[in-house]
Amino acid sequence: MSIEHVIPYANPVYFIWLIIALLPMILTLLIKGKRWGWYQTALTIVFLYISFGGHYWQQGVALIGYVIFQTILVYGYHTYRKKKNGSGVFYGAVAAAILPLFLVKVTPFFDGQSSLFNFLGISYLTFKSVQMIMEMRDGMIKEYHPFRYIQFLLFFPTISSGPIDRYRRFEKDLLTAPSQEKYLDFLGKGVWNIFLGFLYKFILGYYFGQVLLPIVTKDFLHHGLISWGFLGYMYVYSLYLFFDFAGYSLFAVGVSNLMGYDTPVNFNKPFLSPNIKEFWNRWHMSLSFWFRDYIYMRLMFTLIKKKVFKSRIVASNVGYFALFLIMGVWHGLTWYYILYGLYHATLICVNDAWIRWKKKHGKNLPSNKATKAFSIFLTFQAVCLSFLIFSGILDKLFF
Known part of the structure; x- marks a missing residue:
């Protein structure tokens, strides 16, 4: 296997190169409590080449062009913002930042081929650009600071699988290396996260995805919705999706920790959530919080300020449907991704209605460990059903 043909964290060989490359940085942080900026830049170039070199050179070119475009765009908006504060230019800058991702998502819908602008991690970089x-x-x-912004965009541990960091938090870590005592904690967390990632991705994710999933998929497609294969596929796919994705995220967080960065975690026992809102506070947290802070909250502020709806409840429900519709479309322009988004919006609106009803009429309803366990059970079923929709298998079953 040549060095330029490895997707980040997809192969154990990648980790061998990674540990060898990180060792000087780890020793420097442990012994001197310092981080060599030039060495981190060199590491970034090397590992971006590993991910986007060789047969992936077109992605590498697209990445370079994208970063240049976003760097100039943010610089232009920042220069304008220092002189004026026009909302039109702001919305234009946001639209321009989203444009490459929009083209990547729309192009296959029309001609069935991947866009020339596409590269691994373009969604995460777009979220960072819009955030700025x-x-x-x-x-x-x-x-x-253009160079700091470029480092933020191209922070190689998280470029392919997240989490979506915040610029101000990242800049603080970039400029100030952790003390030797604090770095020992980072080192411990980093090793733990990487080993847990191996358990999730290469053992549990592999078992659910490569061993069980083909079996239940065949049974489901053969017998249809009224079968045990339906439940088998729904649960197996949901567990595979979690362990695979959470494993990637743990690798990204763990490597960040080894480099002295306190990158936020992405998953926090989501299948133990007692309701759907809590689930979204635990599942792909950096993405959930990004959509909440930069879409939902701003949309709600506009709807309430402009008095578009008299009822805050109606405004909130409209906001949820808009939010999850956008999230569904972001995954792809297919009916099952859109249905996935609308399904979650409906769940959250029903959950809010239930909470309001309980406040008025539910004083005598029991609240104990048994009811909490039942809530977790129901939420898990609802989430697994949503992942069944998300998987796209219904498209194969019916069309």
């Missing part, structure tokens, strides 16, 4: 523009407009980011 929005926080500049809000006055939360007052200074723009």
Whole structure:
């Protein structure tokens, strides 16, 4: 296997190169409590080449062009923002930041081929770019340093699988290496996260995805919805999706920790959530919080300020449907992704209605460990059904 043909964290060989490359940085942080900026830059170039070199050179070119475009765009908006504060330019800058991702998502829908702009991790970089523009407009980011921004975009541990970090938090870690005592904690967390990632991705994820999933898929497609294969596929696919994705995220967080960065975790026992809102506070947390902060909250502020709806409940429900419709479309322009988004919006609206009803009429309803366990059970069923929709297998079953 040549060095330029490895997708991040997809092969154990990648980790051998990674540990060898990180060892000087680990020793420097342990012994001196410092981080060599030039060495991190060199590491970034090497591992981006590993991910986007060789047969993936077109993705590498697309990545370089994308970063140049976003760097100039954010610089232009920041320069304008220092002089004026027009909402039209703000919305134009956000639209321009989203445009490459939009083209990537739309192009296959029309001609069935991948866009030339596409590269691994374009969604995560787009979220970071939009975040920068929005926080500049809000006055939360007052200074723009192009090289720091590029480092934020190209932070190689998280470029392919997240989590979606926040610029101000990342910049703080970038400029200030952890003390030797604090780095020992980071080192311990990093090793733990990487080993847990191996358990999730290469053992549990492999078992559910490569061993069980083909069996239940065949049974489900053969017998249809009224079969044990339906339940088998629903649960097996849901567990595979979690362990595979959470494993990737743990690798990204663990490697970040080894480099002295406190990258936020992405999953927090989501299948133990007692309701659907809590689930979204535990599942792919960086994405959930990004959509909440930069889409839902801003949409709600506009709807309430403009008095579009008299009822806050109606405004909230409209906001949820808009939010999850966008999330569904972001996954892809197919009916099952859109249905997945609308399904979750419906669940959250029903959950809110239930909470309001309980406040008025539910004083005598029991609340104990048994009811909490039942809530967790129901939420798990609802989530697994949503992943069944998300998987796209119903498209094969019916069409």
